[in-house]
Amino acid sequence: MFPLSLVVFPGENLRLHIFEPRYRQLVQECISEGLHFGIPPVVEQALMMTATEVELVTIDKRYPGGELDVTARGLSRVKVREFFREANGKLYPGADVEDIADFPLAMPDLREEVESLLQQLHDAVGIRKQYRNEENIPFSYRIGHHVGMNLRQEFELLGLPSESERLEFVRKHLLDILPVVMETERMKARAKLNGHYKNLLPPDY
Numbered sequence: 001m002f003p004l005s006l007v008v009f010p011g012e013n014l015r016l017h018i019f020e021p022r023y024r025q026l027v028q029e030c031i032s033e034g035l036h037f038g039i040p041p042v043v044e045q046a047l048m049m050t051a052t053e054v055e056l057v058t059i060d061k062r063y064p065g066g067e068l069d070v071t072a073r074g075l076s077r078v079k080v081r082e083f084f085r086e087a088n089g090k091l092y093p094g095a096d097v098e099d100i101a102d103f104p105l106a107m108p109d110l111r112e113e114v115e116s117l118l119q120q121l122h123d124a125v126g127i128r129k130q131y132r133n134e135e136n137i138p139f140s141y142r143i144g145h146h147v148g149m150n151l152r153q154e155f156e157l158l159g160l161p162s163e164s165e166r167l168e169f170v171r172k173h174l175l176d177i178l179p180v181v182m183e184t185e186r187m188k189a190r191a192k193l194n195g196h197y198k199n200l201l202p203p204d205y
Helices: 021-033 108-125 139-143 151-159 163-193
Strands: 013-018 037-039 050-062 068-084 094-099
Touching (some): 021 050, 108 139, 108 163, 151 163
Antiparallel strands (some): 068 094
16 A cells, blocks of 8 residues: 555556655565555545555656656555555555445536536636546546545545546536636736726716
8 A cells, every 4th residue: 555645536647756665665566566556545644545546557767776756547446444554574554455336327417517617617717628538437537636626525536436426526516616716817817907007988978
């Protein structure tokens, strides 16, 4: 196990710089034995009991001192039944885990509404972003880091059992933040006009 203060969604690519001896040992064993590892999020200094199973994709760089740059990919979710600060005879942590079933289907109308709301959010803040067209990865996971959630909310999203529940969670979140974001952007636009000469047509009285 490799606890980190972040959420890894299934299907997500993650670049890591490995420098601690315990995690260098973990990565080397994953390389030599073809193993996967788990990333349980640490949220507000507490270890969460839902983790993402991760596989190593590439070793991008090896440093003379033994450090590594790697790319990993999220596979699926697992439930941590028991966490061990040291795996048996290892430097790195371990855990007893079980797979979490996923229900990937969702109503098309719900996805379309979420896509529309997300586009409104990105238009409001001037973002242009294309999402990977990987239909085997739930849409909620592909957009999970791009809807303005904090770490706690991202973890809640990770833990929901079905795609319908995840999209509904994202929908409600976007409905909550869109008015705030749009008003903030309007205020920023007005602030930029302060101090400028204004060419305004007076009312016809």
